[in-house]
Amino acid sequence: MTPEEQDLVMGLAFVPGVGRTRTLDEVLAHFGESDGGALALRLLRDAVERRDADDVEMALIVHGAADASVEEFMEPLIELFPAEWHREHEDIVSTLGKLRSPKTVPTLVLATHWVPEHLDWDENRALAVKAIWALGAIPVAEAREALEGLRDAENEIIRENAVKQLARRGDL
Incomplete structure (x- = not known):
């Protein structure tokens, strides 16, 4: 993606x-697409192929x-998550x-244990907390066990967030 296209997005x-300074219709028109989801998926696949962190964003x-x-x-997001070359782990x-x-x-589960290098500074473990809350919302045994x-x-x-999610689910 060119710098101009990045500015547009x-x-x-x-x-x-x-x-917002742009509309989705403007962006779609520029890229010759009519569906935002299709454009996003195309852009994501292209960014992953080129290992372009900015374009993943x-x-x-x-x-x-x-x-x-x-x-x-x-x-695509499951495959992309563990890659160190991007910075979008929390958004994923x-x-x-x-x-x-x-x-x-x-x-x-991986997100609760692994800290990407760019998030090493985060003592609050926001990535892990987001993952724990996401696990808490999945109504299957594997999520409860995690x-x-x-x-x-x-x-x-x-530890505290896991206990909160188990309590919220009624699994304590």
Whole structure:
């Protein structure tokens, strides 16, 4: 994606006090697409193929602006999550969490244990907390078992959030 195209897509991002500076229709017209979800998926696949972290972010912005189905994004996001070359791990976990799909459990469990290098500074473990809350919303035994396994985590934040999710689910 060119810098101009990135600027165009960034116009879809909501900025407090400013709003959005571009419409989805403008972005779709520029890329010759009529469906925001299809454009987002095309941009994501292209970004992954080229290992372009900035374009992964652009694809997720288009996806969010288009309010597109998360289902079609599930497999590419699951594959992308553990890659170190991008910075969208938290957004991926948030997007996968919206699915409440048993297929996302292994990726969400990984997110509770693994800290990407770019998030190493985060003592609050926001990535893990997002993953724990996503696990709490998935009504299958695998998610419950993952949360139960986190009750004994060394990290207090992880432990407390796992217990909160188990309680919320009625599994305590």
